[in-house]
Amino acid sequence: MADPKVLIAGAGPAGLTVALFLARAGIPVRVLERHTEPFEDPRAATIHPPTLEMYAGSGVTDDLLAQGIRAPVWQFRGRAEGVVAEFDLSLLSDVTPFPFRLQCEQHKLCRILLTHLARHPAAEIRWGVEVIGIAQDADGVTVATAAGDTHRAAFLVGADGGRSVVRKSQEIGFEGFTWPERFLVVTTTEDMGAKGYALSSYVSDPVTWCAMFKVPGKPAPDGLGPLWRIVFPTDPEAEEAALLDRAAARGRVRALIPQHGDFPIVHTNLYAVHQRVATSFRRGRVLLAGDAAHVNNPLGGMGMNFGIHDAILAAERIAAVLDGGADDLLDRYDRQRRHVAEAFLQAMTIANKKTLEEKDPAARAARLAELRATAADPAKARAHLLRTSMIEGVRAAAAVM
Ligand SMILES: Cc1cc2nc3c(=O)[nH]c(=O)nc-3n(C[C@H](O)[C@H](O)[C@H](O)COP(=O)(O)OP(=O)(O)OC[C@H]3O[C@@H](n4cnc5c(N)ncnc54)[C@H](O)[C@@H]3O)c2cc1C
Incomplete structure (x- = not known):
């Protein structure tokens, strides 16, 4: 060598x-x-x-x-409002392969x-x-x-x-x-796609927002197949063990899906955010x-x-x-x-x-309206996609x- x-x-x-x-x-x-x-x-x-x-x-x-x-498509949602905006990266087919x-x-x-x-x-x-x-x-x-x-x-x-x-x-x-709160990442086999969430989705909320995405995981029989990872904020005062508790994590995920069955929580992880x-x-x-x-x-x-x-x-x-x-x-x-x-x-x-x-109701409503308008206007959507896709x-x- x-x-x-x-x-x-x-x-x-x-x-x-x-x-x-x-x-x-x-x-x-x-x-x-x-x-x-x-x-x-x-x-x-x-x-x-x-x-x-x-x-x-x-x-x-x-x-x-x-x-x-x-x-190709990601969603921005409000927890109460449902889908606010969908962004389709196919709009950038002329810019990237x-x-x-x-x-x-x-x-x-x-x-x-x-x-x-x-x-x-x-x-x-x-x-x-x-x-x-x-x-x-x-x-x-x-x-x-x-x-x-x-x-x-x-x-x-x-x-x-x-x-x-x-x-x-x-x-x-x-x-x-460093943000005062840590982020909790919950990994589940529950198919959030079947509940209407895009493969990459952001859900705004003044109290418990979250971001979720599907990952391939490990195929059966060695693994559990595709997984969803959901990132939540946590209370800075809460005990680590309580935040990582899988039953509590399952409750957080259930709150996102009205008709839920029982489903496993595969992992819970906490991260400090800087x-x-x-x-x-x-x-x-x-x-x-x-x-x-x-x-x-x-x-x-x-x-x-x-x-x-x-x-x-x-x-x-x-x-x-x-x-x-x-x-x-x-x-x-x-x-x-x-x-x-x-x-x-x-x-x-x-x-x-x-x-x-965003906690302020007026600021939140304005931001959601702006995102709706951006998604509805192809020129604005394209500019938003160029920025958010790092191009x-x-x-x-x-x-x-
Ligand atoms: C929950 C979560 C979700 C994320 N999602 C995304 C995402 O979807 N997309 C995205 O782009 N980013 C995401 N990130 C960020 C991403 O994980 C990091 O930016 C990425 O890991 C950084 O890679 P790195 O190689 O710089 O550092 P690291 O992955 O931290 O690797 C550093 C390596 O250096 C080694 N090392 C450290 N100290 C020493 C030493 N003294 N001597 C020898 N070796 C040492 C470590 O063991 C490690 O292997 C996410 C992060 C978190 C926490």
């Missing part, structure tokens, strides 16, 4: 994507991951059109399409990326290796691990998630805030990508997609610099990605949460010099 030119901390979607795109450019890479195998918790599952476009040349998109559920949301679990994407990486002899994943310290000098970066050894390369990409050791080691700030962006995505020979650089609430399904977009650009820029390109290419990575992280990722996910939870943000990033 050749000495790596690039080290990557973290084998999540962002880190594995950086690795694959560098390996495809013929650059030896080594990924250091503290877990001993890919981690499977119920997190991201929505993949937007630009992400499918970016992965298309690598073959990852074909594998995702084979495993995921295509959701993938006019739908693809619903496929994050851990399956990681497995697909690992399969593709296995075809590149110059790409190596070291499992069970925890990064604890980073030192950089004029020629390279040295990474220290919990096991007491070191790894060295010309560049390091910190793709080690929201609590990034890489980001902290470079004393890069992580500005923003809105933060790193004050820089680059320090010298260290770049940040994915949650290490930005975290946001999951409403709109954008965090992982955005991290993949970081990863592909970071790989392209590092490859260009290793090939003799100007150092400013890396500064431009920081300018581009940080700008859209603030102006799109943060702005949109915060706005999505506010729309869903507008990708274009805005490309325009930053």
Whole structure:
């Protein structure tokens, strides 16, 4: 195995994507991951059109399409009002070859990326290796691990998630805030589609809003088949055990379906929710990508997609610099990605949460009326779809010099 030119901390979607795109450019890479195998918790599952476009040349998109559920239509509802607006991504068929949301679990994407990486002899994943310290000098970066050894390369990409050791080691700030309430994710086999919900649906309510989407799950007989994941807000004062209680979770789901039978709750998970962006995505020979650089609430399904977009650009820029390109290419990575992280990722996910939870009756009625009018007008619907499918943000990033 050749000495790596690039080290990557973290084998999540962002880190594995950086690795694959560098390996495809013929650059030896080594990924250091503290877990001993890919981690499977119920997190991201929505993949937007630009992400499918970016992965298309690598073959990852074909594998995702084979495993995921295509959701061309998504709904915005009111808990009391029912369907307020339906948005159909087919309106964007002239702009993207993938006019739908693809619903496929994050851990399956990681497995697909690992399969593709296995075809590149110059790409190596070291499992069970925890990064604890980073030192950089004029020629390279040295990474220290919990096991007491070191790894060295010309560049390091910190793709080690929201609590990034890489980001902290470079004393890069992580500005923003944490919402007081945690989000509860309830996973059930109950077919919400049979009750009229679109494959991806948002239900606004002044008290208990929710967002839901269908995921492929694991086929029978080993698995339970397709699953629905429903995200609810929780009371900040409530005890964790009470929030995770499956009978209570079943009650929350039942309240969404008038004619319900009995159904299993497969998982309940609680997540703290943050809105933060790193004050820089680059320090010298260290770049940040994915949650290490930005975290946001999951409403709109954008965090992982955005991290993949970081990863592909970071790989392209590092490859260009290793090939003799100007150092400013890396500064431009920081300018581009940080700008859209603030102006799109943060702005949109915060706005999505506010729309869903609006308590003021007049403001809520106005917002629902605006969404109805947007869905009814093809030009407005198209603009809304370009923004919510992340296409507008990708274009805005490309325009930053
Ligand atoms: C409930 C929920 C639903 C979501 N839904 C969506 C969605 O539909 N669409 C979407 O785009 N996003 C969604 N997200 C966000 C998405 O899950 C994250 O943005 C995504 O996981 C970030 O990927 P990453 O590779 O940057 O980081 P991570 O997935 O956190 O991976 C980081 C990796 O680094 C490793 N690591 C950490 N520290 C070290 C260390 N010191 N040394 C070595 N390895 C280390 C970790 O073990 C991990 O494997 C959702 C999140 C939640 C919580």
